[in-house]
Amino acid sequence: MTTKELQQYWKQEKHEAKPVKVLFEIQSSRIAEDFLSKFVMYKIVILKTGSFDGSKVSIERRYSDFEKLHRNLLKDFKDEMEDVLFPKKVLMGNLTEEMINKRVLALGDYLVELYSMKCIRRSKKYIDFFIDPELDEAYSCLRGGQYGKALEIFQQIICLQEKLTEHCLVVMVPSLCAVVVCYKDLEDLKKAYEVSLKALALLEKHPGHRYYIPLLETMISLAYKLGTDFVSLQEKLEKGEKKMRQGLEIPTVTLKELVVKECVH
Template sequence: MASRLLHRLRHALALTGEGPGEVVPGPEAEEFPESSELEEDDTEGLSTRLSGTLSFTSTEDDEDEEEEEENADPLGSGAALGRRLKNPGEDGAGEDGDRNPSSDGPRSSNLLTRQLQDFWKKSKSNLVPQRLHFEVTSANVINEPPSKYVLYTIALIGPGPQEHTPAQISRRYSDFERLHRQLRQQFRGPMAAVSFPRKRLRRNFTAETIARRSRAFEQFLGHLQAVPELRQAPDLQDFFILPELRQAQRLTCTGLYQEALRLWTNAWRLQIQLGTTVDTHRTLLTLVGLAVCHQELEQPSEARLSCEQALQMLGTSDSHPLLGPFLEAHVRLSWRLGIDKRQSEAQLQALQEAGLTPTPPPSLKELLIREALD
């Protein structure tokens, strides 16, 4: 293409009586050698304005450029950008016909770069919020004859600063493998793209194998959490929550309240991190465990707070079997702390008069002991 244009240019010069040797390259020809071959091409202005290198990390700002940037199109890709990419042949000769492209080119190129920078920064601010991050914090070889396995501890780290210790779970390879098998049976399509580390007959306890599986489990859980259909799967929720609730319930029933409180607290944080507090039954059961352990450990303020959270969740569900026990505990704890209890007392009396809860209602501890977790 360039050779044809050069041939046409030389032919035109020969017809006007000017020799090819009289053509003196201007400043733009020295800076952009290709412009000497494209002098009569309609894209001269475009090629001149787009010359240069785009950089999203540039910090060089000209005062004149800053003034133009303030009056530019805020989107960086609208009419202002369109005017800078406009074909010079479409404007009047009085405006652009006498303009020197070489003097306007660098300035327009820098302004175009600035606009692309702003557009890129704006697009970054519109990205999807960061998802939950999974990190294997430890992997311990457990030797319990006749079995021997690796127990992986995974921390759930949410976006933003962490106000509390991250929620965490401890699972072994067989737990992950069971979850993978269950999800593949129910979600063949979404699970087709999810990778999972295979079983090994040997070298299961080497540092290399443990490290590789740790990274694989992080990616596996991250992939499941990224797909909405998989994220809401009951089997995945059971994988995270159910073992913690069962162990916390056992410890509470045996009177090990301090150890149980740690597990109830971790289960509560797990549900918040995973966004599963919509599962009212398990969330309320967790608040029952927290209230019971705080009461047994002589922490009435914390126990009352757990009851208040449960009452807010229950709202006007007068027929819910846990409403009466939570109200009764809230009244008793408020009286102990010297806090006004008349509203909860009146609501509890109304439930008893309507026959919706026995008099007196069962205690939260009794309900927790009788609860069958499945």
């Protein structure tokens, strides 16, 4: 192949039609303001396609959030994104109905275009765009003892992660464990145990994961209080500790201590 033919080949490969698994729709917008300026918040609805999705979830982002995402992705995927169109910044008229409507369409198309590229939709920078602000708020609420509010936000985050991280669901473990901690401190031990089972299922193939031992210790305590089987959990714990020890002392940290340390900047 000549250089030109090779470039054409990769261009074709890059734009090859792929089945869409997640649908992004900018459903609405609103003008917000802080002490410095006015800006537009765009409501993004994320929905799975191909089957009924009863867990439709939405987030709000402003143009500057999209702009930051674009800059960050270009650092890692400049070649892959050479043909991706991003709506340019305008100095005047960005709050007019006409401009907002144009951006609603353009930003929606932008998210779909990014998702069509496997390397991007699986990148941490892309996924962080959808969950980072909410994660910061959720952990802040948890550390402040606002367990009910934290629980509500974490449940939304988990819905997003289920849609966006099918390639590596183990990344949901910290969020699930945060939910366990919230339910436990709200004294809903049954729900805490149910969620911990989901987290453990994701960790079965990752016994070296930092959450594995603390989660099992919490589950044993919950199972004992609920009067359910904890012997099998105890066996998993002993097996996991033996595998991790390898002559070294295992650091003693509780699940709550581990969760509280997450997302600290």
